Amino acid sequence: MAEYKKPKTEAEFENNFKQKNPLMNDTEAYYEASRCLFCYDAPCIKACPTSIDIPLFIKQIHTDNITGASKTIFDSNWLGNACGIVCPTGVLCEGACVYNHQDVPPIKIGRLQNYATNKTIDAAKIIFKAGESNGNKIAIIGAGPAGIACACEARTLGYEVDIFEAKEKPSGLTVYGIAPYKITNEEVLKEVAYLQNQLGFNIKYKTAINSKQELKSLEDEYDAIFIGVGLGKTRNLKIEGEDKEHVIGAVEFVEELRMKHHKLAVPKKVVVLGGGNTAMDAASEAARMGAKKTVLAYRNSKEKMGAYGFEYDLAISAGVDSLFNVTPIAITGNGKVEGVRFAKTAMVDGQLKTNMNNTFTVKCDMVIKATGQAKQGHLYSLIDNLEIDIKTRIKTNDKFQTSNPMYFAGGDAINGGAEVVNAAYDGKMAAQGIHNWLNK
Amino acid sequence: MIDLSVNFGGIKAPNPFWLASAPPTNSGYQIMKAFEAGWGGAVWKTLGVPVVNVSSRYGSVNYRNTKMMGFSNIELITDRTLADNLREMEEVKKHFPDHAVIASLMVESRAEWEQIIKDVENAGADGIELNFGCPHGMCERGMGSAVGQEPEVLKTIVGWVKEAANIPVITKLTPNISDIVPPGLAALQGGTDSISLINTIKSIVGIDLDTYAPYPIVDGKGTNGGYCGPAVKPIAMNMLKDLAQHPEIGKIPLSGIGGIETWRDVVEFILLGATSVQVCTAVMHYGFGIVREMEAGLRQFMEEKNYNTIYDFAGKALPNVTEWKHLNLEHKVVAEINADKCVGCELCYISCDDGAHQAISLSDDPLNRIPSIIEENCVGCNLCSLVCPVEDCITMVKKDDGTEHNTWNERSLNDNIPTTFNDDRAGGKGHFVPQPTDALKK
Numbered sequence: 045m046a047e048y049k050k051p052k053t054e055a056e057f058e059n060n061f062k063q064k065n066p067l068m069n070d071t072e073a074y075y076e077a078s079r080c081l082f083c084y085d086a087p088c089i090k091a092c093p094t095s096i097d098i099p100l101f102i103k104q105i106h107t108d109n110i111t112g113a114s115k116t117i118f119d120s121n122w123l124g125n126a127c128g129i130v131c132p133t134g135v136l137c138e139g140a141c142v143y144n145h146q147d148v149p150p151i152k153i154g155r156l157q158n159y160a161t162n163k164t165i166d167a168a169k170i171i172f173k174a175g176e177s178n179g180n181k182i183a184i185i186g187a188g189p190a191g192i193a194c195a196c197e198a199r200t201l202g203y204e205v206d207i208f209e210a211k212e213k214p215s216g217l218t219v220y221g222i223a224p225y226k227i228t229n230e231e232v233l234k235e236v237a238y239l240q241n242q243l244g245f246n247i248k249y250k251t252a253i254n255s256k257q258e259l260k261s262l263e264d265e266y267d268a269i270f271i272g273v274g275l276g277k278t279r280n281l282k283i284e285g286e287d288k289e290h291v292i293g294a295v296e297f298v299e300e301l302r303m304k305h306h307k308l309a310v311p312k313k314v315v316v317l318g319g320g321n322t323a324m325d326a327a328s329e330a331a332r333m334g335a336k337k338t339v340l341a342y343r344n345s346k347e348k349m350g351a352y353g354f355e356y357d358l359a360i361s362a363g364v365d366s367l368f369n370v371t372p373i374a375i376t377g378n379g380k381v382e383g384v385r386f387a388k389t390a391m392v393d394g395q396l397k398t399n400m401n402n403t404f405t406v407k408c409d410m411v412i413k414a415t416g417q418a419k420q421g422h423l424y425s426l427i428d429n430l431e432i433d434i435k436t437r438i439k440t441n442d443k444f445q446t447s448n449p450m451y452f453a454g455g456d457a458i459n460g461g462a463e464v465v466n467a468a469y470d471g472k473m474a475a476q477g478i479h480n481w482l483n484k
Numbered sequence: 485m486i487d488l489s490v491n492f493g494g495i496k497a498p499n500p501f502w503l504a505s506a507p508p509t510n511s512g513y514q515i516m517k518a519f520e521a522g523w524g525g526a527v528w529k530t531l532g533v534p535v536v537n538v539s540s541r542y543g544s545v546n547y548r549n550t551k552m553m554g555f556s557n558i559e560l561i562t563d564r565t566l567a568d569n570l571r572e573m574e575e576v577k578k579h580f581p582d583h584a585v586i587a588s589l590m591v592e593s594r595a596e597w598e599q600i601i602k603d604v605e606n607a608g609a610d611g612i613e614l615n616f617g618c619p620h621g622m623c624e625r626g627m628g629s630a631v632g633q634e635p636e637v638l639k640t641i642v643g644w645v646k647e648a649a650n651i652p653v654i655t656k657l658t659p660n661i662s663d664i665v666p667p668g669l670a671a672l673q674g675g676t677d678s679i680s681l682i683n684t685i686k687s688i689v690g691i692d693l694d695t696y697a698p699y700p701i702v703d704g705k706g707t708n709g710g711y712c713g714p715a716v717k718p719i720a721m722n723m724l725k726d727l728a729q730h731p732e733i734g735k736i737p738l739s740g741i742g743g744i745e746t747w748r749d750v751v752e753f754i755l756l757g758a759t760s761v762q763v764c765t766a767v768m769h770y771g772f773g774i775v776r777e778m779e780a781g782l783r784q785f786m787e788e789k790n791y792n793t794i795y796d797f798a799g800k801a802l803p804n805v806t807e808w809k810h811l812n813l814e815h816k817v818v819a820e821i822n823a824d825k826c827v828g829c830e831l832c833y834i835s836c837d838d839g840a841h842q843a844i845s846l847s848d849d850p851l852n853r854i855p856s857i858i859e860e861n862c863v864g865c866n867l868c869s870l871v872c873p874v875e876d877c878i879t880m881v882k883k884d885d886g887t888e889h890n891t892w893n894e895r896s897l898n899d900n901i902p903t904t905f906n907d908d909r910a911g912g913k914g915h916f917v918p919q920p921t922d923a924l925k926k
Contacts, residue, residue: 078548078549081831081873085846142829143827145827146873
């Protein structure tokens with residue numbers, strides 16, 4: 045059931061992609077902040093990957109010390125504003141709020157966090173400054189959340205920082221890969237600009253690092269290098285017909301949508317393959333772009349989906365239909381996609397089995413593959429002695445240092461794909477790791 | 485059959501819910517509207533030589549999400565002419581002959597008192613309330629709290645009024661004194677028929693952090709205001725108790741004022757000896773309609789307790805309010821945490837450890853956030869149960885068998901109290917206290 049009409053203007057696009065976590069107003073923030081119990085050894089802090097002192101910043105909001113609240117937030121998490129909006133708070137801080145045990149709605153921590161930092165960013169309050177120069181230089185590959193966090197932390201420690209970014213904008217997936225109803229480009233970019241203005245790190249855009257020679261020159265010129273490259277393109281499914289027109293990877297689809305908004309053409313019938321959060325996003329986005337029918341197809345049962353329950357609910361509420369226990373065996377069509385041929389699957393003795401005797405076709409004009417992204421294995425292979433695991437994730441020690449001592453890494457490159465908040469934590473800690481290593 | 489009507493020292497009203505002399509009783513319009521809404525009486529905004537007021541006039545203390553937990557005003561007595569007020573008073577009495585209309589008065593000379601008393605009696609007032617309480621502006625001119633703070637002056641003026649008046653007289657007292665009994669006694673000796681208390685408390689409710697001026701700000705400056713609202717209720721109830729327990733003052737009717745907003749407040753004031761209550765801030769916050777909640781709650785309470793009139797339970801708490809020295813030192817309660825209800829905020833732990841007696845411990849298992857009471861350390865102070873955000877999660881459980889009774893007074897008489905600095909009879913002797921350096925291990 046289509047809930048959304050095809051957006052023809054930017055205004056219609058914004059309406060279809062209404063912010064899931066809108067900015068709080070002063071009154072809402074005041075009343076919400078007043079509810080915080082100020083728990084001892086608060087569970088929300090423990091549930092936050094960056095250990096923000098949440099009860100403290102909430103009390104600061106309540107006492108109208110917004111700048112102080114922002115300082116508390118940024119002190120732990122350089123992407124405090126973006127994380128306030130895009131973090132899956134229901135499974136992190138808000139999920140840990142003790143109010144949940146009383147069947148009372150938890151404090152809206154994410155939105156309060158966004159409220160404080162947004163105000164401080166808009167007021168251009170200077171709350172940080174770069175540390176006194178220590179003469180050392182750090183190169184960062186990738187201006188995503190991990191890279192930005194690493195840059196900020198390194199600047200406070202007195203390092204010169206240059207970030208090398210393949211794309212035209214900073215923030216990585218926060219700008220290019222997160223569903224538009226979760227955060228706007230404007231919101232993401234202004235936070236980076238705010239941090240950059242205060243801390244003064246350089247970002248060299250459209251400067252991908254992907255040759256041995258480029259790496260060599262970084263190694264010569266810098267004292268340490270941080271790899272914050274994230275993941276690569278959508279992996280191939282290796283099924284028949286995958287090369288047909290209008291078969292697109294979810295990451296590529298979202299990126300195009302984030303850049304083109306209403307100008308992106310989405311056809312009438314869309315099939316989304318996958319059961320993770322990216323699949324939910326892609327399906328929801330196709331539906332909000334006015335697809336008449338959007339079908340989410342996952343090879344296992346609903347319970348086995350990797351996506352958070354709330355992400356699935358969000359897709360369903362956007363009018364997405366779902367198919368479970370089906371696996372694509374071919375993409376049909378003559379040049380362009382015309383349908384996906386599925387086979388039914390079932391759990392047999394704890395293993396998922398495909399029943400090739402039970403197949404059917406779902407007609408569609410577009411297939412979005414949300415079945416995982418490839419890793420940046422090529423880049424990693426160019427770095428001497430860089431150890432990676434069997435899933436092509438860079439191995440690091442607890443200081444985020446790789447097996448090649450001058451390289452540090454964090455974010456999706458080491459965890460295989462997680463939240464913005466995890467990347468922000470890794471980047472910050474990696475900068476401290478670099479600092480400790482260089483000052484040994 | 486519940487009958488809420490009162491006869492308060494000769495002033496009759498259909499119920500004990502009265503409006504205090506304040507902005508809500510500034511005009512006949514407001515008072516008629518209030519009577520329509522269910523109020524049984526109203527003390528007219530203080531009459532006298534009209535004043536000139538400032539702008540703005542009110543300030544408040546907000547606490548967490550509660551606005552106007554405390555309220556302050558720097559408004560003076562009526563700024564309307566006496567003639568206008570009297571004309572409206574007459575009209576109100578015409579429409580509401582059975583409701584109590586009481587004229588609050590504040591003037592200086594004996595001649596003025598005699599004149600204004602005659603005027604309000606002619607207008608049909610059912611009683612007079614003497615404003616000896618206003619703590620701002622009027623006191624600078626020798627009236628209001630300047631009178632209430634000088635028992636001799638107070639007694640003299642009450643005497644003048646009683647001599648001139650044919651209707652009952654209420655004396656309203658100021659709390660801006662160290663002991664409420666002397667002014668109460670002076671009012672009694674002056675011949676007052678009843679007493680009302682408290683008037684507002686001298687206060688500064690806040691300072692603007694940009695202009696450094698106190699609220700409410702009048703062109704960059706401010707002055708002390710009169711504090712009222714829910715925040716002052718405990719102070720008012722204590723003063724009410726002092727008068728109600730007094731062997732002589734306790735015999736005349738007392739009207740309770742100070743932070744009354746709900747039926748519970750009303751019942752508590754009555755239990756401490758009030759037989760009418762006066763309300764201002766709650767009306768200024770919510771309007772006259774709040775009386776519905778008060779009346780419904782009071783009726784419900786009376787029905788459940790089988791009371792027919794408020795006189796059936798007025799003063800019932802007074803025998804239980806005693807001096808500290810008469811409290812039973814052998815009584816022992818300890819806190820008990822209901823693990824099923826506990827949400828794991830650990831406020832009880834930290835409040836006890838930092839603010840009380842180190843009698844609550846945390847589990848060694850980081851996944852178990854339910855604290856435990858260390859019974860031998862618990863002094864039964866109650867703090868944990870007060871900070872606990874969950875209803876009935878922490879309760880205080882009686883541990884003594886009720887057979888022993890010993891008070892400070894009794895121990896003093898038996899010469900069994902600590903008398904020297906290192907006396908072994910110190911109450912905390914043997915009670916667990918962590919070593920000072922244990923603090924550094926946390």
